[in-house]
Amino acid sequence: MSLVKNRETASKPARKEKSPFREWVDSIVFAVVAATLIRWLFMEAFTIPTPSMEKSLLVGDFLFVSKLHYGTRTPKTPLQVPLTHQKIWGTEIPSYLDWIQLPQYRLPGFSSVKQGDVVVFNYPPEDQYPTDLRTNYIKRCIGIPGDVVEVRDRQVYVNNQVFANPPRSETQYFLKTGSVISAKVFKRYDITDYEQATETYGDTIPANDASGYYIHTTPETAELLKQQDFVQGLETITDPKGYHDPMIYPSSSLFNWNKDNYGPITVPKEGVTIPLDQKNIALYGTVIQKYEGNDKVELTENSVKIDGKPVTSYTFQQNYYFMMGDNRHNSADSRFWGFVPEDHIVGKAVFIWMSIDPNPESVLKKIRWNRLFRIIE
Template sequence: MKINFKEDWKLLSKRAAIFYVIFTIVNILTFILLLTQTDAGFVSPLIYLVFWQVAIWVYYMFRYKYRKNVAGGEWIDAGMFAIIAATLIRTFFIEAYQIPTSSMEKSMLRGDFLFVSKMNYGARVPMTPISFPFVHQEMPVIGGKAYSEALKLPFYRLPGFQKIKNNDIVVFNYPYELITQNSFAHPTDKKTNYIKRCIGIPGDTLKIVNGKVYINGKATAVAVHGQSSYVVQLSNTLSFKDYEKLNISEIDQTNGEGSYLMQLTKQNIIDLKNTPGVVSIQPVVDDYNATVNLPEYCKTNKWTVDNFGALYIPQKGSSIKLDSNTYAIYETAIRLYEDNLDFRMVDGLFYIGTKQITEYTFKMNYYFMMGDNRHHSADSRFWGFVPEDHVVGKALFIWMSIEPEDNNTLFHRSPEGMKRYSKNIFSRIRWSRIFNSIH
């Protein structure tokens, strides 16, 4: 097949030609950005440029040069443009996300659908650019990976409007997938998305005392809708309507008669104290337990979810002196996140490769994330720091909220709850949460 670019170009419609020119400009700018602002070298950016440029051109030649054999060509054009535009918006501007667990209640609820801004902290250039549109990890129905690792790009983030601040609600890629050495571990930008509150930023020193968080020695404000575990003693049983009025849904009965374990906000506690039949409200503070599912260094230091630290959160360019304790705390960050796979401790001495070191200087910034539902959240207390290359974006607002069918608290298992939260999706929409901002 003879290729004549000048003649083939004339076959394109005006709209297709404009789109191809715009796409080419964006593609070249991306190539220059990758070449000058990252450590990708020359070959990977060139492959990226050529692959997408050729792919779009081949499509247009198939579409216009052989259009007699293509039915509904205009619809195909429109569909392709929509897919590309939506992919660019999802990658660089804004993306939809669903709250999958109760770890952020009551700030955010299971079944909340929200938009996440990629622009606030700066959009992350795709590290695995060859992937199926609108699919994160695995292909629907047929299964298998929805991306190819044939081309990998190093981490680079475009300039953003702001830096991550203490108490921002952040979406990030779950780093623990790498720690567990899962045989089907995903690349960084394809790991499972998590959402938590950023409690500590780079350079902070964090400490938790009896459930109270201190940053650099100063107590932090509890999230307005954050909740923790309390044992509530009742002299008489509260009704479904009582709990609904109090806005309390996570309730489980303990072994004691009239004793209930509840997840409560500050407002819940105030309201309960004014409720007839409430005898006492006692906070649950975890004591040290060697079997608790925390990292080994927590057991060594006798840290718990409610009494944790002091812990320094690494900042890019900062250094730590190495000893057996700092090795245990920062080994994952140094070895896995900063790609020093041969970092090790031998007879009390520390090595990267054959070089003995006594301190380490961090290459990236790190963050400490916690859920607002403090006793029902697997977060940085359990699996450590979140590296900056795992940050996806900032949570903006809720655009839809639907009560899940599978909530299994005492509240939802009650006859009234079963009736209220039936399979009728319209009865499960939380209308009051739609378009609520997130803070």
């Protein structure tokens, strides 16, 4: 028995051992492939760079965003360096080639986007990049397809019903004071978004009485500030009804809208047909031209041509959403650039796994321990 066994063993070629370098390379390749698949299929990490969602989300919060809730998108730009977005880390070198652009589909998800969801999406106006590589934005969904959205004196309405303000949403105020306020004082009241006033803001503050600060804070903190000796007055900054802000979407003289008095505007819904009159062209012309996959769209104030043919009505090919930041006076959102197409939706923000204060009082307070593993609502 032993002789036969030895012959069998001798007939098999010896297995070549991997070198340490080869094992190291294999481990890296496996890790990159696994991380890429997890990032694409299941969950992706993001960080909050701006205060547009305060106080729900703070600058320095690190989040996990679920791709499973709304369904994972298939890749549109396959020629891309793994685990990158627009550029190779630490350089200005593009991390992708747009030579191949694939049709994009969405795998089945747990749910659809709902009113009140905190959503990550690709910034629609950024058309210098492919859809799936546009800058990631995070906002709260205010209107879903078919909803009528309106803002009346800072209060949001959806389908003529009050849309409840997020618990810690912020508003801009003018804080009148006769003295300089230190950063520590603002820190004490959890105010991170402020600037000293050097001139008046519209008609809200008299021209000879502009000594103070523009602050963004919650109504509860505003009431607390009114009781402090160093505060001589606290006024809400509001754009009046009828004032036309040229920065507001759509940039048309047909609509005297601003960030505090906006709409009503209907969110486009797949399958719905609209007449292309002057107002609808102003409201939805950009949608038809940029996000619907139409070729050669020509727009004027009174007409639309697709492939050279005049059209008097249009049926939307996909769903759209209306997004707003919780820091209503410091958020570049749908009021400024329009609707979010469904194919731009990345995922749902689910929880905060780390939070780092960019301006801590001390090194020991660098990590905001009370925000770790907090569910996002």
